[in-house]
Amino acid sequence: MVNAPRVLTYQGVPVWRHIQIIQWAVQVVSAIVVVALVVWFFANIAGAIQERDIPYGFSFLSRAYQTPIGEHFIPYESSDTFLYALGVAASNTAIVAVAGVILATALGIFIGVARLSGNWIVSKLAMVYIEFFRNVPLLVQLFFWFYIVLALPPVREGYVIAGRFYVNNGGISMPWPYAPDLAVALIWVGLAALAIVAGGAVNKRLALRESLTGRSSYPLLSAFAVTLGSGALAWLVLSFATGDSPFFISTPEPQGQFGRIAGGFTARAGLLVLLLGLVIYTASFIAEIVRAGIQSVGRGQTEAARALGLSPLNTLRAVAFPQALRVIIPPLISQFLNLTKNSSLGGAVGFTDLTSVAITMTQTAPAVSIFMSIMGIYLAMSLTWSLIGNLYNRRTRFGGGR
C-alpha cells in the first residue's frame, strides 16, 4: 500500500501567535493599563479635593504673594504676585546653576588632570579629593559648610582680604561691576561680543594662512589685539558719548557703627554655602569624567604627539583634550543637570531657591498646583541642558558638522 501523498498546505499562523497581532495587543493593553492607572489616580485626587475641601487650581498665581524672599537677583517686592515670585525663585536657581556649573567644571577639569599627573603625590591628592567628596551625601557637606560659615566672625570683626574682600558670617563681599545706565551697558556688551567674534575670525584666518604658507602670522596674538582693541575703543566712544563709563567697579565698604557692608556684591551665607557645596561635590564627579575621557584617548595619540616634539601641556591641550571631549560631553551635561537639581537643597542652608520658596508658598496656596508648576520649571531647565548638550554633541561628532 502506498500512502496517499501528504499535501502540505500553509494555513498561516493562528491569530494569537501572529507577531504583529501580539505586538499590537501588548501595546494596546499597556496603554490602557497606564491610562487607567493615571485616570484612577487623578480622579481619586480630584474626588478627595472636593470631598475634603482642599484648595486647588491655579488662580493663586495672580494673587499677591505677601512674603519676602531672602535673596533675589531681580527686583522683588512683597506685593508682587505668586507668578512673579515663582519667576524670582526660578531665577535664583538658574543663577546658582549657571555659576555652579562654570566653577565646578573649572575645578573638576583641574582635579581630573591632576589625577592623571605623572607626579605621584599630586595624583594621590586628587584621588583622595575625588574619593572623599564623591562618596559623602551633598546634604552632609552642605550642613558642614553651613556651620563653618556660621562660625566665622561677625561683620565687624570679619576678615578683610587685600582690602577689597570681606569675609564674615554674613557671607563674602567682593568688588563687582555695576552699570549706571543699563541701556549703555547692554550696548557695550553687544559690541564686546562682536569684538570677540571678530577676534575669532582673525584667529581662524591667520591660523589658516600660517598652516598654508608656513610663515609665522601670530594668530592668537593678533586675535587678542583685535578683540581688546575694539572692545576698548567701544568703551571709550561710549564713555565720551554718554559722559559716563558703561560699567564701574563698585568696591564694598563697611559703613556706620555696625560695620554693615555696602557696595560691591555680597554673596550671602546661604548662597555662599550652597555654591561651595555644589561646586566641591560636583567637581569630584566631573574630575572622574575628565579622567576617564582623557584615558579613553588611545595611548598612541599622546605618544605620537610627544614624538613630534609637543610639550606635555600642548599634547594635552591640542591632541588629547579635543578627542576626549567627545567622550566627556554627554556625562558632563548630565552632571550639569544633577547640579541644577541638587540646588534644590538650598532651602536646607537658608538659600531661597525654587524648591524652598515653593515649600513656603504651600502655606498660603494649594500645594499640588505649586509643585506641579515647579516640577514643570525644573523639567524645562533639564531640557535646556539636554538641548545644549545635543547641539554640542552634534558639532563634535566624528565626521559630522564640521
Add this chain to the structure above:
Amino acid sequence: MAAQSAPAAEPLPPPRSEVGVIGWLHANLFNTWYNGVLTVISLAALFLALGFALKWAFMSADWIVVVKLGGRFIIGPYNTEVACPGQNCFWRPQVSLLMVIFLTGMAWGLSGNRTARNIALLFAGVASAFAFLPYSLEAMGWDVRLLLLANLPAVAAGWAVSRYTPLGNGVRIALLGGLVFLLILALLRGLPGTPWLPSVSVIYWGGLMLNLILAVSGITLSLPIGIALALGRRSELPVVKALCVAFIEVFRGVPLITLLFMSQVLVPLAFPEDFPQNSLFRAGVVITLFSSAYMAENVRGGLQSLHFGQAEAARALGLAGWQTTLLISLPQALRNVIPAIVGQFIGLFKDTSLVYIIGMLDMVAIGRTFIQGNPEFLVNARETFVFLALVFWIFTYGMSYISGKVEEHLGVGQR
C-alpha cells in the same frame, strides 16, 4: 673573534638614581623641574592640611554630640518612650542586626573567598565591638551589650549553615535574604495589640537603620525596574517606548526632594482616608522609582555598547527574542556597566539622606535637629557632620570596593 673568546661582560648595574627608593622618587616625583616644584608645593600643602586636621581632630574638636547621640544615630527615636511605651524596644533592631550578620556569614560560607570572609568578619567584629563602648551600665545595659556580642556567634552560625546544610546555595540565600528583609520590617513594625511586640509607628524609625532600610529596598528593586525600563525604551513598539521614555525623562528631570514632597501631599489623596499607608513606604517607592529611571539609562548605555553581531549570532543560532535578551545581551550589557550601576547604588544610598524633607529622622536629620534644638551644642556642629560624613563614606567606599572585587572576579576589561 675576540668577542667569541672573551666571556660576555657582566652588564653594568643600573645607575643608583634609577633603582630603589631614589629611583622611585626620581621617576614619580622629581622627573622634571616643574614636577619637582609641584611635589614640593603639594607636600607643603599636605603637611599643613594634615597638621591642621589632626590638631583639630585630637586637640580642639569636642565629639560630645556624637557621644551624646550614640544610639540615636543608629536607630533614631525608635526605643524612646513615645515610640514604644512601657518597654525598651532596643532588642528589635538588635535582633534585626543579628539576622543581617547571619546572612553575611552565609554569603561568606557560600563564596568561600578571602574578600567575603574579611567583609563578614569585619561587620561582625565592628558590631560586637560596640558592646565595649564606655557608656555607663544605665545608658547601655547588659542585655544590649550581650545582644551585640552575639553577632560573633551569628556570623559563625551563618557560615556553618551555608557550609554544611542544603541552604548554602546562591538562589536559596538570595530568597532567604528577601525573606529576612520582610521579617525585619515586620519585627520593627510589630503586631498591633500584642503586649510583647507593640507596634511602633514608622515615624519613629530613624538613624542609620532608616537609611539602610530605604537603601536596601531601593537597591534590590531599582535594578530590575531599571532593566525593564531600559528594555522598554529600546523596544520597537512605539507605545511601550513612549511610555518608558516619558517615565524616565520626567523622573530624571526633577529633583528628588520635590518628588518626595509631592508623594507626601498627593499620594494620600489618591487613597481612601482609612487606607493603610505610611510615609516610609511612600518615601521608599519614590526613591526606588527615581533611582530606577537613572538605572534604566545606565543599562541602556550597556546595551548600546554591545556589538549588534552578538544579538544577530544568537538569533542565527535559533534563540527566541526573549532568550537573546535574557541570555546574551543583558548579561554582557550589565557586566559592562557595573561601575555605573554601583555608582547609582551609591547615589541612592546618599539620597536616602533627603527624607528630611518629609520629616523623617534619618541619620543626618537626627544630628541636624539635635543641634537646632540645643543651641549650646552649636559649636560642636562641625564635629557632628564630620562624623556623619565618615559614616556615609565607610558605607559608600565599601560599596565601590566590593564592586571593584566583583569586576575583577568577572574579568571585566580582560575579555
